[in-house]
Amino acid sequence: MANTATIEIDGNKYEFPVVKGSENEVAIDISKLRANTNGVITVDPGFKNTGSCESGITFLDGEKGILRYRGYAIEDLADKVDFLEVAYLLIFGELPTKEQNDKFHDDIKAESAVDEDIKKILDAFPKAAHPMGVISSLTSALTAFNPSSVDVDSEADMYKSVVRILGKMPVLVAWTMRKKQGQPLDYGDNSLGYVENILKMMFSRPNSCYVQNPVLVDALDKLLILHADHEQNCSTSTVRIVGSSHAGLFASLSAGISALWGPLHGGANQAVLEMLQAIQEDGGDTKKYMAKAKDKSDPFRLMGFGHRVYKNFDPRAKIIKKAADQVLHDLGINDPILEIAKGLEKEALEDPYFVDRKLYPNVDFYSGIIYRAMGIPTEMFTVMFAIGRLPGWIAQWREMRLRKEPIGRPRQVYIGATERKFVPVEER
Ligand code: CMC
Numbered sequence: 001m002a003n004t005a006t007i008e009i010d011g012n013k014y015e016f017p018v019v020k021g022s023e024n025e026v027a028i029d030i031s032k033l034r035a036n037t038n039g040v041i042t043v044d045p046g047f048k049n050t051g052s053c054e055s056g057i058t059f060l061d062g063e064k065g066i067l068r069y070r071g072y073a074i075e076d077l078a079d080k081v082d083f084l085e086v087a088y089l090l091i092f093g094e095l096p097t098k099e100q101n102d103k104f105h106d107d108i109k110a111e112s113a114v115d116e117d118i119k120k121i122l123d124a125f126p127k128a129a130h131p132m133g134v135i136s137s138l139t140s141a142l143t144a145f146n147p148s149s150v151d152v153d154s155e156a157d158m159y160k161s162v163v164r165i166l167g168k169m170p171v172l173v174a175w176t177m178r179k180k181q182g183q184p185l186d187y188g189d190n191s192l193g194y195v196e197n198i199l200k201m202m203f204s205r206p207n208s209c210y211v212q213n214p215v216l217v218d219a220l221d222k223l224l225i226l227h228a229d230h231e232q233n234c235s236t237s238t239v240r241i242v243g244s245s246h247a248g249l250f251a252s253l254s255a256g257i258s259a260l261w262g263p264l265h266g267g268a269n270q271a272v273l274e275m276l277q278a279i280q281e282d283g284g285d286t287k288k289y290m291a292k293a294k295d296k297s298d299p300f301r302l303m304g305f306g307h308r309v310y311k312n313f314d315p316r317a318k319i320i321k322k323a324a325d326q327v328l329h330d331l332g333i334n335d336p337i338l339e340i341a342k343g344l345e346k347e348a349l350e351d352p353y354f355v356d357r358k359l360y361p362n363v364d365f366y367s368g369i370i371y372r373a374m375g376i377p378t379e380m381f382t383v384m385f386a387i388g389r390l391p392g393w394i395a396q397w398r399e400m401r402l403r404k405e406p407i408g409r410p411r412q413v414y415i416g417a418t419e420r421k422f423v424p425v426e427e428r
Helices: 033-037 074-080 083-092 098-110 118-124 131-145 155-181 194-203 214-227 234-243 249-261 268-281 286-294 315-330 336-350 352-356 363-374 378-402
Strands: 004-009 012-020 026-028 058-061 066-069
Touching: 004 033, 012 033, 066 074, 066 083, 066 315, 074 214, 074 315, 083 098, 083 194, 083 214, 083 378, 098 155, 118 131, 118 155, 131 155, 131 249, 131 378, 155 194, 155 249, 155 378, 194 214, 214 315, 214 363, 214 378, 234 249, 234 378, 249 378, 268 286, 268 336, 268 363, 268 378, 286 336, 315 363, 336 352, 336 363, 363 378
Parallel strands: none
Antiparallel strands: 004 012, 012 026, 058 066
């Protein structure tokens, strides 16, 4: 592969360096394009061909179905370590020693209290508010309660903000869910592991002792690991671009949560379950919905299918499918929704429309089935994704700040009106 790429414009040739990633990914560095060509830029809607940064956090190969965090295969991580170790790995670059892990967890626990006044903000939301909107708002509100976490430049200040948000986010999530259910808002139990504590905070009842179910702890741990990072996706790019203006970590995360909410991104897990329920209520005719998904005049898409990057299979979906089977088996649940999901998957994998477009089940096709089995309300599914993605967003935000990346500010090709004469209101 040549070291330079040549672009010819109006008979003039311009050379640009070709850069290679550590996994031999090739990119043309066009950072000097506009300056050297007197104003020429590139256009790439949806950034399908654009690398927005150099990053050392997550590698994925969509053709081969490979996903690695900091060089470690997702299959190994999901099997051998827990969510907090993965969080540490993503954020700081190495798997923690036992001491580092204990300290990390202790520091997170020490920051897990949330100002009681946050409850007043929560109170102001109508009961019907979508939890993603609530969580995004509360995360943003945390900046007001923790002003020292806004303008963080040193590694020490960043660390403080990181453990703060990792400690407080599960409380915000549990409170948001419990508020909707009319349950008392309290804090978890700092003697528990991170994931056990999340489950207890969500599901404990005031009049009974919460008993942990190791099957659920393990399944949630896996789900959070699988969602922990996915390089420059929509919400992560949002976090990086908001953070590039030196907005604080919490404000950047709040924006990321809003980006994740959309049904084409994290909101797909809620959309998948609602789709499966709708098919069930409509008599369970999967063929009818397959036809709708293929009909270009029908806006319906098979939720949980397709991925911007994975054009072979989503390695996370493979792990999750197994976990879903395990959870349903261990809990003795016979969920008819799962049968519909399996039916749709089988038909789609054999259908030329899906095969030709390389549309395979993605991570969210099965995650909702596990969340449902755990008793998590459908509207909370994307919030669970957000807890999982938190370390990834933090790692990417931290990397962006430490590399002193410039403010994100894309260009455009203007297609509006050219200069016009102003017309006073009486003459319009
Ligand atoms: N059902 C039916 N047709 C589809 C689907 C689908 N789920 N996904 C893509 N297509 C078709 C699309 O209509 C297009 O067809 P044609 O070439 O004839 O115009 C072709 O496949 C390529 O689709 P695209 O929209 O150009 O692909 P994209 O890379 O821009 O979009 C996607 C990727 C994930 C937004 C899309 O596949 C989709 O909308 N899927 C359903 C939503 C979903 O499950 N999202 C979760 C993604 S995984 C979790 C996460 O990372 O956030």
